[in-house]
Amino acid sequence: MAVETTWVFVEEQDGKPAAISLELLTKARTFGGDLAAVLLGAGNEDLLAQLGRYGAKKVFHLVTDDRLPAAAATAAIADLVGTHQPDLLLFGLTSTDRDVAGRLSARLGKPVISNAVDVTVEGDDIVVTNEIFGGTRLVDTVFRAGAPHLVIARPKSFAAEPDEGVAPELVTVALPDVGQAGSAVVTGRHVEQREGPQLEDAAIVVSAGRGLGSAEKLTILDELAGLLGAAVGATRAVVDADWLPYSRQVGQTGKTVKPDVYIACGLSGAMQHLVGMKDSKVIIAINKDEEAPIFGVSDLGVVGDVHQVLPKLVEALRSR
Amino acid sequence: MRVVVCVKQIPDPASPFELDPDTHFLQRPEDQVLDDTDRYGVEMGLTIAEQTEGSVALVSMGPAGSLQGIRQALAMGADRAVVIDDPNLRGADSLATARVLTAAISREGFDVVIAGTESTDGYSGVVPQQIAELLNVPLLSFAKKVDLEGDRIRIERQTDYGFDLVEAAPPAVITVTSGVVEPRYPTFKGIMAAKSKPIDQVSAGELGVTTAAGQEIVAVRAAPERAAGEVIEDEGDAHLRIVQLLEQAKVI
Ligand SMILES: Cc1cc2nc3c(=O)[nH]c(=O)nc-3n(C[C@H](O)[C@H](O)[C@H](O)COP(=O)(O)OP(=O)(O)OC[C@H]3O[C@@H](n4cnc5c(N)ncnc54)[C@H](O)[C@@H]3O)c2cc1C
Numbered sequence: 001m002a003v004e005t006t007w008v009f010v011e012e013q014d015g016k017p018a019a020i021s022l023e024l025l026t027k028a029r030t031f032g033g034d035l036a037a038v039l040l041g042a043g044n045e046d047l048l049a050q051l052g053r054y055g056a057k058k059v060f061h062l063v064t065d066d067r068l069p070a071a072a073a074t075a076a077i078a079d080l081v082g083t084h085q086p087d088l089l090l091f092g093l094t095s096t097d098r099d100v101a102g103r104l105s106a107r108l109g110k111p112v113i114s115n116a117v118d119v120t121v122e123g124d125d126i127v128v129t130n131e132i133f134g135g136t137r138l139v140d141t142v143f144r145a146g147a148p149h150l151v152i153a154r155p156k157s158f159a160a161e162p163d164e165g166v167a168p169e170l171v172t173v174a175l176p177d178v179g180q181a182g183s184a185v186v187t188g189r190h191v192e193q194r195e196g197p198q199l200e201d202a203a204i205v206v207s208a209g210r211g212l213g214s215a216e217k218l219t220i221l222d223e224l225a226g227l228l229g230a231a232v233g234a235t236r237a238v239v240d241a242d243w244l245p246y247s248r249q250v251g252q253t254g255k256t257v258k259p260d261v262y263i264a265c266g267l268s269g270a271m272q273h274l275v276g277m278k279d280s281k282v283i284i285a286i287n288k289d290e291e292a293p294i295f296g297v298s299d300l301g302v303v304g305d306v307h308q309v310l311p312k313l314v315e316a317l318r319s320r
Numbered sequence: 321m322r323v324v325v326c327v328k329q330i331p332d333p334a335s336p337f338e339l340d341p342d343t344h345f346l347q348r349p350e351d352q353v354l355d356d357t358d359r360y361g362v363e364m365g366l367t368i369a370e371q372t373e374g375s376v377a378l379v380s381m382g383p384a385g386s387l388q389g390i391r392q393a394l395a396m397g398a399d400r401a402v403v404i405d406d407p408n409l410r411g412a413d414s415l416a417t418a419r420v421l422t423a424a425i426s427r428e429g430f431d432v433v434i435a436g437t438e439s440t441d442g443y444s445g446v447v448p449q450q451i452a453e454l455l456n457v458p459l460l461s462f463a464k465k466v467d468l469e470g471d472r473i474r475i476e477r478q479t480d481y482g483f484d485l486v487e488a489a490p491p492a493v494i495t496v497t498s499g500v501v502e503p504r505y506p507t508f509k510g511i512m513a514a515k516s517k518p519i520d521q522v523s524a525g526e527l528g529v530t531t532a533a534g535q536e537i538v539a540v541r542a543a544p545e546r547a548a549g550e551v552i553e554d555e556g557d558a559h560l561r562i563v564q565l566l567e568q569a570k571v572i
């Protein structure tokens with residue numbers, strides 16, 4: 001069995017497909033065979049056309065309402081899986097994708113492999129590759145439970161590239177009533193102001209760690225970012241301390257970034273942080289501890305105090 | 321409310337994790353610690369129990385060892401624990417884990433189940449979702465704030481763009497992020513009390529769960545390494561070297 005039918009789960013965010021879904025559609029095209037998208041959201045024409053350009057021949061559109069959708073979406077997808085028998089379902093490592101993939105795994109009685117950085121077809125096997133220990137080792141896992149196989153992939157594992165594509169066939173599916181399991185409702189939405197370059201796309205990222213000392217001290221990083229046209233990232237320690245919002249978090253449970261230059265300021269370089277940034281082209285780190293693991297992946301490591309180095313760096317850039 | 325918190329014992333992250341060369345499973349010493357991620361779940365569980373005159377039971381699957389990690393959670397204030405240690409479960413995938421935990425949770429009885437968003441050693445980040453589906457209840461996931469209001473549970477659900485307000489009535493599963501509450505430190509009294517709290521050790525069979533591995537690790541390889549570059553000591557002019565490198569990288 002090769003992969004005859006692949007489905008890619010697509011969460012609509014802000015009227016657009018989540019970036020990871022386009023990466024997964026691009027990857028799924030390489031398997032050959034049928035490719036469909038399972039769209040969760042309000043849907044719109046541009047979005048559907050875009051899914052077509054990225055290779056979806058068919059779109060199952062699950063129309064959302066004010067419920068938190070995972071439970072109902074799971075029931076709907078399980079029905080569709082029963083009817084159409086796809087071999088492989090790909091999800092991204094985002095909150096909603098994880099909620100749906102996890103529930104679906106339990107509902108179908110099939111395992112789900114999470115944190116994938118690659119998916120390859122080798123003979124009859126689908127091989128899922130994971131990075132462990134901060135990306136120093138790769139683990140290959142195969143499924144032993146029969147199709148459909150469920151995979152949750154890390155963002156930026158595959159490049160997103162459109163194809164010729166055609167307008168996909170549209171199948172609209174109403175989210176079913178699943179009783180108490182589906183009774184969580186979304187009563188409000190808090191959207192942060194987003195300004196400047198976005199973390200995921202920025203050519204330069206400057207990231208703050210706990211070593212910055214306090215939320216107030218982050219202004220120097222904002223200045224640096226402003227001068228460089230960079231986005232500001234952070235470690236989880238910084239986010240947990242509420243110095244910056246979660247949308248800034250880089251790492252295993254935050255964003256994956258691959259900028260031209262990553263400047264790590266006062267962060268240790270924990271495994272869970274490294275997996276989110278180690279594929280940056282050039283890494284510069286400033287840390288006062290010469291033993292800090294971040295130096296192990298840095299092109300330039302400065303053993304020094306961020307409160308000394310950063311103001312001077314800002315000054316030097318400003319006077320250019 | 322009857323609160324059940326899912327907690328995991330893991331090898332102390334202070335020393336590097338090692339895989340067993342034959343089975344590729346994580347090596348687990350006798351003395352494991354409570355996963356730091358789960359201290360938030362325990363604290364949240366205790367808070368809810370205190371507000372509702374309820375109770376907190378812990379469920380945990382994995383090699384019991386010295387039960388040090390479980391006692392840490394009991395010392396924080398949880399009432400009792402169920403530990404499922406079964407040689408047949410070594411290397412269990414997330415779904416097998418969820419099935420076992422679900423059986424233990426159902427046997428305990430619950431209004432609320434609390435779990436972390438992802439464990440430190442496995443970080444599949446789907447076990448709570450699977451448990452919610454198996455229990456057929458709503459999942460209030462990625463909570464960075466949890467409030468009880470009458471018979472409703474309201475959370476702030478962390479999202480990429482901020483947060484959503486989400487609510488449901490129990491029974492429900494909640495996953496909490498590590499910013500949600502400040503976990504308490506066990507007191508001396510708590511540590512002493514933990515020694516005599518009930519820890520029920522059961523096998524998967526006793527819970528009526530049979531499992532077969534749905535996946536198999538076929539290879540573990542070294543990843544291509546990124547060579548470390550130059551490291552310089554700042555003597556007041558390191559910023560100039562940074563500027564130089566930014567110029568070389570053609571970003572300024
Ligand atoms: C399941 C799980 C998922 C996780 N996911 C993520 C994730 O997605 N992203 C993430 O970042 N983390 C994640 N973590 C947390 C991670 O393990 C680390 O705890 C975290 O990255 C540490 O952040 P930090 O480097 O800012 O703090 P620390 O590790 O405390 O490092 C601070 C550093 O600052 C240096 N320093 C202090 N003062 C100065 C100064 N004046 N000048 C220069 N240097 C100074 C210190 O030498 C130290 O190296 C996760 C953990 C778990 C268990």
Ligand SMILES: Nc1ncnc2c1ncn2[C@@H]1O[C@H](COP(=O)(O)O)[C@@H](O)[C@H]1O
Nearest residue numbers: 326381435436438439443444445446447
């Ligand atoms: N073996 C286990 N025993 C108890 N709880 C677990 C176990 N595995 C996972 N969990 C719970 O599920 C959460 C997410 O874990 P994971 O899906 O492994 O990333 C953890 O924070 C725990 O609360």
